[in-house]
Amino acid sequence: xxxxxxxxxxxxxxxxxxxxxxxxxxxxxxxxxxxxxxxxxxxxxxxxxxxxxxxxxxxxxxxxxxxxxxxxxxxxxxxxxxxxxxxxxxxxxxxxxxxxxxxxxxxxxxxxxxxxxxxxxxxxxxxxxxxxxxxxxxxxxxxxxxxxxxxxxxxxxxxxxxxxxxxxxxxxxxxxxxxxxxxxxxxxxxxxxxxxxxxxxxxxxxxxxxxxxxxxxxxxxxxxxxxxxxxxxxxxxxxxxxxxxxxxxxxxxxxxxxxxxxxxxxxxxxxxxxxxxxxxxxxxxxxxxxxxxxxxxxxxxxxxxxxxxxxxxxxxxxxxxxxxxxxxxxxxxxxxxxxxxxxxxxxxxxxxxxxxxxxxxxxxxxxxx
Amino acid sequence: xxxxxxxxxxxxxxxxxxxxxxxxxxxxxxxxxxxxxxxxxxxxxxxxxxxxxxxxxxxxxxxxxxxxxxxxxxxxxxxxxxxxxxxxxxxxxxxxxxxxxxxxxxxxxxxxxxxxxxxxxxxxxxxxxxxxxxxxxxxxxxxxxxxxxxxxxxxxxxxxxxxxxxxxxxxxxxxxxxxxxxxxxxxxxxxxxxxxxxxxxxxxxxxxxxxxxxxxxxxxxxxxxxxxxxxxxxxxxxxxxxxxxxxxxxxxxxxxxxxxxxxxxxxxx
Numbered sequence: 001x002x003x004x005x006x007x008x009x010x011x012x013x014x015x016x017x018x019x020x021x022x023x024x025x026x027x028x029x030x031x032x033x034x035x036x037x038x039x040x041x042x043x044x045x046x047x048x049x050x051x052x053x054x055x056x057x058x059x060x061x062x063x064x065x066x067x068x069x070x071x072x073x074x075x076x077x078x079x080x081x082x083x084x085x086x087x088x089x090x091x092x093x094x095x096x097x098x099x100x101x102x103x104x105x106x107x108x109x110x111x112x113x114x115x116x117x118x119x120x121x122x123x124x125x126x127x128x129x130x131x132x133x134x135x136x137x138x139x140x141x142x143x144x145x146x147x148x149x150x151x152x153x154x155x156x157x158x159x160x161x162x163x164x165x166x167x168x169x170x171x172x173x174x175x176x177x178x179x180x181x182x183x184x185x186x187x188x189x190x191x192x193x194x195x196x197x198x199x200x201x202x203x204x205x206x207x208x209x210x211x212x213x214x215x216x217x218x219x220x221x222x223x224x225x226x227x228x229x230x231x232x233x234x235x236x237x238x239x240x241x242x243x244x245x246x247x248x249x250x251x252x253x254x255x256x257x258x259x260x261x262x263x264x265x266x267x268x269x270x271x272x273x274x275x276x277x278x279x280x281x282x283x284x285x286x287x288x289x290x291x292x293x294x295x296x297x298x299x300x301x302x303x304x305x306x307x308x309x310x311x312x313x314x315x316x317x318x319x320x321x322x323x324x325x326x327x328x329x330x331x332x333x334x335x336x337x338x339x340x341x342x343x344x345x346x347x348x349x350x351x352x353x354x355x356x357x358x359x360x361x362x363x364x365x366x367x368x369x
Numbered sequence: 370x371x372x373x374x375x376x377x378x379x380x381x382x383x384x385x386x387x388x389x390x391x392x393x394x395x396x397x398x399x400x401x402x403x404x405x406x407x408x409x410x411x412x413x414x415x416x417x418x419x420x421x422x423x424x425x426x427x428x429x430x431x432x433x434x435x436x437x438x439x440x441x442x443x444x445x446x447x448x449x450x451x452x453x454x455x456x457x458x459x460x461x462x463x464x465x466x467x468x469x470x471x472x473x474x475x476x477x478x479x480x481x482x483x484x485x486x487x488x489x490x491x492x493x494x495x496x497x498x499x500x501x502x503x504x505x506x507x508x509x510x511x512x513x514x515x516x517x518x519x520x521x522x523x524x525x526x527x528x529x530x531x532x533x534x535x536x537x538x539x540x541x542x543x544x545x546x547x548x549x550x551x552x553x554x555x556x557x558x559x560x561x562x563x564x565x566x567x568x569x570x571x572x573x574x575x576x577x578x579x580x581x582x583x584x585x586x587x588x589x590x591x592x593x594x595x596x597x598x599x600x601x602x603x604x605x606x607x608x609x610x611x612x613x614x615x616x617x618x619x620x621x622x623x624x625x626x627x628x629x630x631x632x633x634x635x636x637x638x
Contacts, residue, residue, distance in 0.1 A: 170597040
């Protein structure tokens with residue numbers, strides 16, 4: 001007679017383990033030699049036919065999952081709730097996640113480090129997949145989160161030791177953990193009250209092009225009109241440009257630059273042929289509104305030789321995320337990359353145009369703030 | 370009746386795959402409707418449509434939209450679980466229950482919850498059903514299989530209670546504390562870490578004759594709550610959820626012979 005489907009024949013080669021204490025069983029006996037829990041060799045559900053997953057691994061997995069979920073939820077609420085983003089989001093949230101890991105897990109330091117990395121990666125992936133953060137910001141966040149997470153792990157481990165040594169009541173431990181979870185919200189509330197709009201940041205990139213100002217003027221393109229392949233920084237840092245609609249021949253003209261994630265409307269404020277093309281960003285919807293607001297930009301051409309022009313490319317923006325020392329360099333790096341890409345496009349356009357005489361190589365653009 | 374049962378016995382509960390309902394639950398929690406699709410239930414189309422409506426309509430609400438979507442996910446997950454449970458509705462595990470009263474007499478960390486079922490069936494019939502511990506104890510939100518390591522009608526017989534909670538499978542251990550033939554039995558349900566962790570508790574199943582050839586089934590759970598870090602309202606909510614789920618499974622409708630309970634389930638404390 002065939003056995004019922006739930007009772008499977010057991011491979012005899014693998015050692016059996018006690019279902020209760022999970023230690024290997026001696027098959028010649030009727031009970032576990034360690035915990036004395038009985039087993040029946042004819043009943044596979046009374047023992048573990050193969051080595052069980054270590055309890056510590058399972059426990060650590062559960063704690064990591066809970067820590068990631070808690071971190072994600074706090075981050076999402078703060079991100080929605082407060083206008084000015086700062087330490088609450090980028091330091092307190094990962095610190096809470098770290099404290100949670102350090103408090104509930106007891107591991108060697110390198111295992112902690114690995115778990116910290118896994119936790120940060122999972123948290124960042126959740127933020128990216130839920131479109132709370134873009135790919136570029138997510139990758140940066142991954143790096144930024146590591147420090148606070150490690151600090152949090154150390155704090156959590158120290159608190160755990162203190163709780164054990166002083167035999168602190170469970171209810172008080174719960175209170176401590178609730179306070180820890182509340183910490184980012186309190187910090188976010190304070191930051192939201194004390195922060196004001198920051199001063200605009202100006203990013204300037206210059207390049208010398210072997211052409212007259214008039215030739216350069218004829219080949220000026222916006223970032224959205226460039227055709228050459230973008231660098232990896234632009235690919236992950238900015239949305240992909242799709243098209244430009246509108247004119248830019250006179251002051252007051254509107255140009256709508258369309259991206260795969262939205263659009264920007266630029267209003268020309270100054271159009272001096274061969275000298276200056278300036279515009280204001282009057283509308284912005286490219287998924288960065290919580291991070292930066294673009295203000296304006298300009299192309300300024302200055303002749304520095306008979307057939308040589310210096311191009312000043314300027315972008316002004318207001319950053320909403322703090323601390324500035326943390327995010328500023330990456331913001332400026334992306335905008336410089338954008339400027340370089342545009343200047344390179346102008347240079348390639350001039351080279352490709354048979355009417356242009358200049359075809360000698362020129363030095364790379366200089367970056368200034 | 371119990372004499373013919375071998376010394377060691379194990380059997381799956383009513384579900385064909387005891388973890389299937391949790392698979393459906395988790396699938397729908399991840400994406401509303403996925404659990405229903407797993408259960409091959411046409412209602413998955415409605416859930417998918419619901420997702421489309423919510424995603425298109427609630428995006429502008431911000432965090433409130435996220436909360437509404439989360440509640441939608443929970444509702445879908447619970448529905449998927451019940452859909453998969455319903456697949457076994459004709460397996461004969463429900464009671465024709467007239468009335469259920471739940472009394473929560475818990476004080477502090479001592480848990481004492483008593484459910485009283487008024488069953489429209491004679492006592493021998495009810496006893497026949499509940500004495501088959503391998504099937505009856507699996508009519509539970511978390512029990513998937515019972516292994517008895519000895520004759521089950523003897524006090525002291527060791528039990529392995531295989532659990533599946535939200536997809537996590539683990540065994541718990543206990544002993545038959547008493548077995549009064551035709552009247553009831555009790556057994557303990559303890560974590561493998563001992564009786565100081567993991568909510569050690571005892572189940573009491575007792576029956577007594579009621580009026581008009583009916584039977585009163587008392588199910589009492591007494592134990593010690595060990596997760597003291599959990600806030601009390603949350604603990605209370607969880608325990609009541611589990612008790613109500615247990616009662617729902619015991620009283621679930623069996624068309625056409627088992628009508629719905631005549632009165633809604635009431636809670637007294």
